[in-house]
Structure formats: structure tokens, C-alpha cells
Amino acid sequence: MKVLVTGASGLLGGATARAIAAQGHAVRTFQRRPSGLAGEPGFEDHLGSVTDAAATARAVDGVDAIVHLAAKVSLAGDPADFRRVNVGGTGMLLNAARIAGVERFVFVSSPSVAHSGSSIVGDDARPADPERAHGDYARTKAEAELLALSRDSDALRVVVVRPHLVWGPGDTQLIERVVDRARSGRLPILDNGAALIDSVYVDNAASAIAAALRRVDAVHGNSYVVTNGEPRPVADILASICEAAGAPVPAWRVPASVARAAGSAVEALWSVKPGVDEPPMTRFLAEQLSTAHWFDQRRTRRDLEWTPEVSLDEGFRRLAAYYR
């Protein structure tokens, strides 16, 4: 079948497009910048924004399924922009899909849509909750997820995948910032660094999204958190990343209460780069990195008939190879 992947210029979008193509599908990518995949056989690149009705209609025309990753994830910006891209864009795509008779829709979301700031200890996906989600990104993603699920029907089958803390070689978000900070000796560990954090290696997140597309007929209407299922203390993860990149392992600690209380200070520490594709290091992330965030993956693995292929340690080895 022919599959439209939006937001394919990002790390996860690109990997997802490849994973879907590897299953034998024709892939059309749709985003504002070239995906970098267009030259390869089986890929077709459409440039444009999901906020542009005409471009969206053209992109959707003739596809059987849509995998929607494109979103505004930056820290700064007008709340209206988040709403326009994340909620409005998703609505535009859903409308176009209905008109074009698209049958399958995979919405890529984030566990933050159901996150209220407290620890997550082995929970399964909870319903998206715009009221309690922190920040414009999470709030609008929550609204968009609810919108997508509200359109789920036998004609248009919608499933939601929420990858948690995606990372891998070439990641400009988490990995690059951690490594940059560590190299300049400015990477702190919040509190004692013992909070258990689950994350997902990019190839695993991509294969999970591909699996959701494969299984959407059976599991539509549901949301699935996707992780490696290997929670580790946050200090452990940061140290592994630094080691892989040959950067000094962080040694100094900042009380998380201080970090959380002064969001701007944390934002300064983490040197926010606005306008990029993945969740930035913000007060929100400070919270994420000092409270436990790990998930019950049993339902995800059972329903999607999927298991992560790349272990955390294998992921760190690949990261080390990338930096060598």
C-alpha cells in the first residue's frame, strides 16, 4: 500500500519512513524541508505544511494510510502557533484523509499528553488530558490525540503511538545537548539521579510505529506508549550517553526542586534552541529527569505484536560507533 509519512525530516520521522518502506510499502513523505530520502527507491517527497490545506490535500491524494509525526515541538513561541500546527494541522490532515478515503491513520503522540508532573511507575497509557498536560506542546498534542481518536471509525481506523524519550545516533535533541553540555562541563544531574527513566532507541520507536500501522485494523481506537522497556536511573543513562560520545561523565548535582522552581534558570542551563522538531530541554524536561517515568509495556507489546530489537546497551554501542 501507499503510506504518507508527515514530519519525515526529523530523526524519528526519517527512521519511521524507512521502517515502513522496509515492510514493502511505497512511502510518500510530507514536510516543510526535504526529507533526504527522496533519492532512494520507493520514496517520494512532498514539501509543504500540514497547515496548508491545498498542500495537505495533494499529499494525501492517492495514499492508503497516513503516519502523522509532524508537529511543533519548540519551547518558545506563540501558543496560537502550537494550536495551529498541532491541533489545526492534525484536523486538516484528518479531514483530507476522510475526503480522500484513506483507511488507516497512525498518530504519533507523546506520553506527556497524560502527564501531570508526578512520577510514572509502571503505568500503562492513560487517556490524553489537555487540562493537566504541562506546557503548550503537551497540551496541544493531547488535544490533537483526542481529536484523532474521536475520528476513529471502521472507515478510518486510528491508532495512537506515544514513543517516550526517543534517542539515537544523529539525534540533535537529547543526545547532542547532553554531549555538548558535558563537554563544556556544564551538565548537571538533578537530585541524586536515581529516578528510573525509560526511553526508546530510535529504531525501536520506528519499528513500533510500523507495527502499529500493520496492526491498526485490530487495535484501532487505542493509545500505546512505546519504550525500550528498560528503565534505568537517569544518571546512569546520561553517563552512558557521555561515555558513548567520549565526553566526561557528569559529576555535579543540582537539586531538582531548584531546577523546577526556576524553570528559566533550567532553560538557560540547557541552552534551548527554539524551532526544532523534538521536545526541548525545559522545565518540563527537568521534571521528567528528576521523577520516575517508566511504563507497563505488556499491552503495547501484545497488541502491536512488537518487541524492541535494539537493547539499551546495543543502542549505546551504536551511539559510540557513530561518535568514533
Add this chain to the structure above:
Amino acid sequence: MPGAARTPAPASMPPQGLPGLDSRFSRIALVPDSGDAIGTTRGWHALDNGAELDRLGVTPVGTILCVHGNPTWSYLWRELVQQATDVAATGSGDAWRVIAVDQLDMGFSERTGVHRPLAQRVRDLADFTLAIGLEGPVVTLGHDWGGVVSMGWAVDHPELLSGLMLLNTAIHQPSDAPIPAPLRLALARGVFGQATVATPAFLETTLALGHPAVSRAVKDAYRAPYRGAARRGGIGGFVADIPVDASHQSFAELSRISSALRRLTVPAVMLWGPRDPIFSDRYLDDLIDRLPHADVHRFEGAGHLIAEDVDYADALLTWLGDNAARVTTGAARSEQPTEDYADTVATGSKAALVEKASDDAGTGAAASDRPLWHYLDELSDSGETALVEMNPGNGAEPRVVSWKLLSRRVREIAAGLAGVGVKKGDRVSLLVQPGADLTAVLYACLRLGAVVVVADAGLGLPGLTRAVRGAQADHVIGAAPGLAAARALGWPGQKISVTTFPRAVARALGISHTLAELVRDGRGATLPEAPAPSDTAAILFTSGSTGPAKGVVYSHAQLGAIRDTLAAQYGVGVGTGLVAGFAPFALLGPALGARSVTPDMDVTSPKTLTATAVAQAAAAVDATVVFLSPAAVTNVVATADALTDAQRHALAGVQTFLSAGAPVSESLLAAAADLMPNASAHTPYGMTEGLLMTDISLDGIRAAAASRAVGGVCVGTPAASVQVRISALDDLGQPTGEPTTEAGVTGEIVVSAPHLKSNYDRLWMTDRASRVGTDSAFADRRDAGDASPGAVSAAAAAASTRTRWHRTGDVGHLDEAGRLWVEGRLPHVIATPDGVVTPVAPEQRVESLDRVARAAVVGVGPRGTQQIVVIVETASPARRVALADRELTSSIRGVAGVPVAAVLEVPRLPTDIRHNSKIDRSGLSRWAADVLAGGRMRQP
């Protein structure tokens, strides 16, 4: 009765929205009053799920008639009404109709303006059940003074009654004991009206008794019908109706009910919250005396408002299910049974087990018919040494006691005890340190048939107090510290001292007799008839290391079976010199005919036992057998350098050495064995509920190590007459598998032996859990109830040949060679998404690293998706709690054999004080869960 209480008011419906109360269940019934006001009709409010059952199209198997006490109302029973209805709706069990009344002048029932003494209240309830046309079978349920009213109804309606259920209540006020102090206060002139009616003080006091505290919303619900003095007349009326003495108006009715109760043979259950300032264990004891066949469960930590403290509804529905055949059939046969029948039925669940036990023992070993005091009779003229006490106190010379003296002393004490009123079946708490006195008193009690209550000092004073109170000793025999504690803490029972105090001290300690007096008075006196093998001999309290201390009940036959198993396993017999450094086995020395010696040690601290003390003890009796606890072994090895050549020579005579209590390492056992070069070293596996289940020798441990098997501590093969099975674990770590002997299956270890416990004392639910799925004891009981008297005996006989099983709570597996491997405790099993993980094997692998001294492997997170955490004590101990460094974490991940989420380093792993070896994994798991969720890095 204060003026306000005379104000009549009609019945009404409770307000909507009270927490946990479905207003569908509320109804008002108009009931003709058969009392002084004949011709009038009384309005009753009651909870009743009858209409709901009709709507569901379900025919109930019977009715539970619930009566609240003072000052609560039918709201107390909301959870039972709800759960019973849920069960009926889902078909997950028998459907019970539940009717919970508000007594007149209480709750939302009518305020009659007329004082209603007990007899009237019993009649009132009968009026109610008649008016609503209640049919049998009926199981009554009462709490507090509602218990009394419900029992009154029960004895008056034998044709309907099929069962009796009680929560904290009382039926008898002993003439020699004052009523509980809080009630004395409430009844005091001037206080009474104020406390009960004019102000809500009595109500508020009762609502404050919840453990944990009752929520504000629930308290408000209890208060709802008692807003204003005019509505509280009934509360005052109830308190005024407490029959403080024989002259009281209600005394006769109370006596009538309490006497009639003894004739009831219907199944009965009592759930008790011991933290009750009013209905203390004393009243439970009295009720057990009247209904000896009742199943009893004391919820340690729960109090007067037990219905708020614990899931009583589930417990009661479970009990009804277990007794379904009897409680769901017509009750006519339970009235006035023939003597034979009464005897059989009255033995009920508890006694039937004892009976079975004695039969088991009879088939288990030929010597079992010998009473425990057999050698005290056989060797009563022997001048040979029976006992040596190395340090009788104050640095005195060792005390040597011959068989002749011990035998005579035991008889004298037994007769003396009988002389001061100690009878067969009485519970005697022993607070005496191991030694000659304890041995003599113990065998005297056994000979009398008094039930010996032994609680380990390692429980600590609070644990000990809970244990002694729970067991409700009738007598306490102790030395100074024990009796002082008994006095200070108000332990029940007549106090007998093993030492003689000045009169004033004796009076201060409440001592009524001394051992010396007993010996003097018992000289030449005739002994009462000896107890039967099936009679209860002892209640031993568990260490509490694996939960709250539990009283474990043993019959004479079962203790005899322990003796016989020890004799067979370790070759201890007449003339064997035995160093008794492990209390439970040590006391059996005289029963074995052995010459036993108590080494010089502080028994409350076994780790203070030195090698020299053991050697001196061994020399004193030419010991060939040495029993020690693991903590003692550690210290003996550590102090071996101090041994002289003569002492080493004495130890060289030892042929069998036993470290009992918890598994010890091969290296420690080997080091101890080096001190006894001619001894074969053993370590048994067992528990308070079954003291010797398997055994392994040092050679066996080495062979097991060489087998390179993965998974746990090898504890050897079953001892003589012991059977071991494994109940496999499901994905959540629950032992749901049918017990099997198949090799390689990991699950809960289930054991059977003639010397297994009879049951837990007053812990019906715990006892049930320890046997569930291992035998058909419950079905047997139900069948027995259904059948004719003859068939009952036949069923009992059939049951007696069946094997009793005990779920140990330990997890392990059997190997191809039939050896048992222990992998941890059931609550410590980690339920990961990839299946269950038992802690011991990964701990051993982690401990194989040089940097690691000790390790604990625990789970964090919800069961089924738990993550594995390793907590280590390093060879050079960490100064503070922290995540382990990268290198250590990495090497631990490398060897653990299971996915490890995190490694934490601590200065010291917390262990159970008594054994100094069992790691508190449950506590560590809670601690790690907090730390790894972003909590503070505090000490575990």
C-alpha cells in the same frame, strides 16, 4: 434516662450520598411491638438486598441477619450488603440476602421514648423477623452489644439458625472482674447522661477507635442519625443497660443467653480486633470457651471498629463459602443434638485437625505412642545425669540434675500446679530462660495437659506482649524480668514465680505462688490423668521475621513426632550427650532420653555464644551431638582461637553437629566443622510450623555446589516421614499450581509431615491460607455437616487418614535428585514482564563478585511489570547510600543473569534482628521503589 431521650420520633430514611451506602438497600418496615406497648407499631429502618436479589432473579441460599452495636447503625454493615450483592450479581459465589437492622431508638429507626433493656431488644428483633416473614436458614452477625442481641435471637430461633458470626462483642461479665474502665467512666453518676445523650462524646469516642483512622466522610455518615440530643436517647439507653452486676435488670437475660450459647452447634466464626479498650481478648476467650468449635481470627492491629479496619465482608463471605453445606441448609438438626453427635460436631474444624494429627503421628513412627515424659517415668530411679546448666546465674557452679531428681521435680511441680488450679487445656505462658527450671516446668505442664505458650524473646517486648495477650494465657510462670513485664504490661493470668521474692515484691508483681511452694505442696500428691495424644500441648510463636508473630498450635502427638524425627535424623537417644544451643530442639532433650546441657550464653542473644562455652558444655556431658543457631555458629567460629587443647579435645568427641534456624553458608559450616573434626555437620530446613522438613550435610552442600545447578540454596532431601511438593507460580507470582514433585518447577514449597503444626492459634484466615489448595479439609467439613451422625464419624475417620499440608511461604524447586532448593520468600518473588524471578540465585551470582559482600535482589513497580533492582553492601562498606558506580553497576549487570534496572549501594543491608541473616527484602523493595521514583536518598 435523660429527658431528651423520651422524645418519640418516627423512622426515617438515611440521607442520600453517604459514602459506600447504596440507598437502594434502605427500607422501612412497620413491626407490631410485642412489648409493653402491645397494639402499637414500630418503624424500623434496615438495609436489605432482598429486593435487589429479586431484581437479579437470584434466589438466596439464606439470610445474614446483621445487628449493629452502640453507638453505630446499619451503616456498619454497608460493605457486606454491597459485597454480597456483587457476588450474587456476578455469580462468583453463593447469593446471600443481607438484612441489617437499625435497632429501635438507634440509627434511622423509630425513637420509641421507652427504655429498652436487653430482653426487650431481643424480643424486638424477633418481632422484626416475624413481621418481615424471615425464613431460614439464617446466619446471625453482631458487633458490640449488637452481638449480644444477635446471640439472643440465635438461641431463641434454633429452627431458623444455621450459623453464628461475631465481631468484637461479649456475652458474659465475669463476676470477679470489673467492667472495662471506659465504660465505668461512662456509667459514673453525673457523667452518664452528659457522655451519652446530651453530648455526642460516647459516639465520638467510638468513631475515634478506627485503625487506621476512619475518614471524615464516613464519620459523618455514622453521626448522621444521631444529630441532636433527642436522637441519642438510644445510645444512653444501651450504656445504661450494661449489666454491671447480678442486681442489674438485664443480668438474667444475659445469663440466659450466655448459658444457651453453649448448646449451639451451628458453625460459628469470630473476627476480632484486639486493639479494643472495651471488648478485650478476655471476652474473646470467654466466647471461645462457650463456642469451642468456632473459627477465630484475630486481626493484629485492628480495633473495636473492626468492620472499618479490615475487609471483614470478604472474610465472612469466604467463611460462609467454606461452610456452605452446613450454613445454607435448614437448621433443625443443630438444635439439641444427641450427646454423641454433639461431641463429633463440636470438634469442628480445629479439633478435627488435632484428631487427624494424632493419627498421622501414629502411622508416622512407631515410638509416637510414648508420651513426651516417657523417660522421666522410665528413668525415675536413675542417678545418671539428665540435665546440666552451665551457668545457673551469678557465676555459680554448673548445676547438674539427675533423671531421678528431674523426674521427681516434674511430678511435684505438676501436682503443685494442679493444686493451684492449673487444669488440662489451661494456657500457661512460660517466661523462663532455658535451663533446669524451664525444663522442669515445661514437662510438668505437658504432664498435666496444660498448654505451654512459648514466645521467643527475640520478638521484642511489644511483639511478646501482643503474643501473650493474643494467646490469653490463664497462668504465667516466669522469672523476675518476665513477671515484671507481665505486671507492667497487664498481661492476663495467674502469676507464678520460679524464684522466691520478699513478700512486698511478690505482692507488687502480683505473684500468687512460687515454684518452691508448688514443689512443696505437690510432694506426694496424686497427679491428675495424663492428657491424650490429640490434646493441645503447646503454642509456639513464630519469630515474626516473616510477618506478625503467629501462635502455632501443636498437639502432644505432634511434639512427639518432632522428637521422633530428630531421633531418627540425628541419632539422638538414651544416653546421648547433647549440647542444646538451639532452644526449640534443646527442650526436647529429656523427651529423647538425652543428657542435655545448656551452654553459658545469653539466650536472647545467640550471637554471644563463644567457642569456649560450647566446648565446656560439651565436656560436661561428653557430648556427641551439638545443636546451635546460625548466629551462634558465626560467633563460635569467630572465637575459636580462645580454645584450649582440652576444650578442642572435648569438641573432637562430637559426632553430629547441627546448625538450625536458617541456612548457613558452606564456608561457615565448614569452619564450624573444623572445630569438630569427627562430626558430620548438618543444617536442616524448617520453620516454627514444621521444625525439621529437610536436612543437608556439609558434604551434601559441597555436592550441590559442584552440581553447578542454578537457583537458590540447596537444603537437601526431606527428613524421614516428610513430603515436599511445589505449587508453581503464575505470571504474577501467585502459587496457583497443583502441588507437584516434578523437578525444575519453581513455586511455593508445600510440606507435609506428622510433626507439622496442628493449626495457627486464633488465625483462621491465616490457617486457611496455609492449607488452601493442598487438601480438601474444607470440603470434608461441609460434607460432615450434611450427613447423619454416623456418616460424620466416617468422614472424620476418612479425613484423619488424609495428609495435612502446609504452605511454607518459601519459594523453591526440587531437582532431579530430589533435593530441595530454596529461592526466597513468596512475597519477595519479582513479577517482571518476562516472567517471575526469585531473588536468591541472582543474589548469589552478584555475591560472587569480589567487591560485593552481600546483595539483595528486589522488584519495584506494579506486579507483572516489575523492574529488578540490586542493592549491595560492598566489601569495603559505602559511607552513604548512592547509586553504585559505573564499573560496579556494569559488572553486576554482567553476572546477575536477569535484567537489572538499577544498582544501589548501602552501608548496611537491614536484616532480621533475631536471625541476623535474613535480609528484609520487602522493606528494601519499598525503600528502593521510593528512591528510584525520585525520593530522597535515605538509609534503607
